[in-house]
Amino acid sequence: MTATKGDTRVRLLETALGLFTEHGVEGTSLQMIADALGVTKAAVYYHFKTKDEITEAVAEPAVAELSSILDRAEALRRHGAQVDYVLDGLVDLVVRNRVLVAVFCSDPGIARAVERSLHGEENVMTRLPAMLVGPDADDATRVAAHVALAGMAMAGGSPALVGMDDESLRRHLADAGRRLLGRPRRRDQALA
C-alpha cells in the first residue's frame, strides 16, 4: 500500500471522478484532469487512449458489482426472491455510491460508454429490467420496473436528498421499489 509509484492511473481515476462530480463528464476536459494531476494532456493520453475509456474506468467497479448482483440473483429459484435480492443490492449500491450514480445517470457520455463497454451483448442495462419483470411480463409490470429502476437511481443521486442519512435513504428507496413491483413490505424495520 501507499505505493507512490505506478499508481498514476489510480490517482487519475480519483481526480477524474472528482472533476466529473463537480463539472459533469462533458464539462471536464482532459486538460483539467492533466492540470489537476500536474502532468500534460499527453501523459493522460498515455494511460487511457480515449476520454471514453476514462469514463468507463471510473464507472467500472460499480457496474461490475451490479453485474455480480445479477449473477447471484439468477441463481435463486423463486422470482420473488430474485426481485428482492436485486432490489436490495441495487439500493445498497446506489446509496454507497451516491455521487457516482448521480454522474452516471445525468450524463449521456457515461451512460453510452457503460452501455457500450460492458460484457458485450448480455448487457447489464438490459439484464436489470428483464430480471425485475420476469418472464411473464405485462405492460404494467414493465412500466413499473422502469419507473423503479430509473427512479431509485436518480433519486439516490438527487441533490435534494444529499442531506438524508444512508440508512433512511436505503430503507425508503427499497420501500419505493418494493411498492412499485408489488413485493410485500419489510417486517423487520417496519416501525422505524
Added chain:
Amino acid sequence: MTATKGDTRVRLLETALGLFTEHGVEGTSLQMIADALGVTKAAVYYHFKTKDEITEAVAEPAVAELSSILDRAEALRRHGAQVDYVLDGLVDLVVRNRVLVAVFCSDPGIARAVERSLHGEENVMTRLPAMLVGPDADDATRVAAHVALAGMAMAGGSPALVGMDDESLRRHLADAGRRLLGRPRRRDQALA
C-alpha cells in the same frame, strides 16, 4: 401559416430537436445544425447567442406547460387533489413529448440549461417535488416523490418502452406515480 419568411428561427428549432434526438445535445454541433439548414454557423449565431440558448428554446414549450400545470394545481384546495392534478398533467406531458423528455433527462446540457433559465428562483424543478410532498413531508414521502418524478420522466423516454402505445403508457405511468405517493387507484379504467 406556411409563412416562408422570417421563420428561420422556427425551422432552426425543429431541425435542432431532430438532431438532438438522433445524436444527443452534446453530440450535435452548430455546424451540423447549420449544414442541415443550408446556412453558416455564424448565421445560426445570429438567431441564438449561444448553444445553450438553443437547447433552452427547444425545451421551453414543455417547461412552460409544466409550469402552468403547477400554477393550476396550486389553486386547488386539498393536497390530494393537487397531487392527482400534477400527476396526471405530468404523465400526459411526458407521454405527448416522449422524445423531448428522453433528450431532456439524459443530457446534462439541457438539464442545466432548463434549471438555470426558468422563472428565476421559483424554479419548476424545485416546485414539482415540493408540490408532490406537500408541507407535511417526512423522509419516506420525500424519497417516494423523487423516485416518482425521476422514474416517470425517464421511463417515459426509455427506449425499451417506445413500442408501447400512448394510452397504455399513460395509464401505467400514472398508476406507478399514484402507488408511490399513496393515492388511491383509479376506478374508471381499473379493468382495462
Added chain:
DNA sequence: GTCTATACAACGATAGAC
C-alpha cells in the same frame, strides 16, 4: 514504461464586411 513537446481537425464563439 512514463512522460513532454508539438501538431491537427473540429468545436463554440466573436467581429466586421456585405
Added chain:
DNA sequence: GTCTATCGTTGTATAGAC
C-alpha cells in the same frame, strides 16, 4: 440576415526524450 475570417479550446494523435 447572412457571410468570411478568426479566436481559443477541445479531443485525438505522433515523435521522441528519459
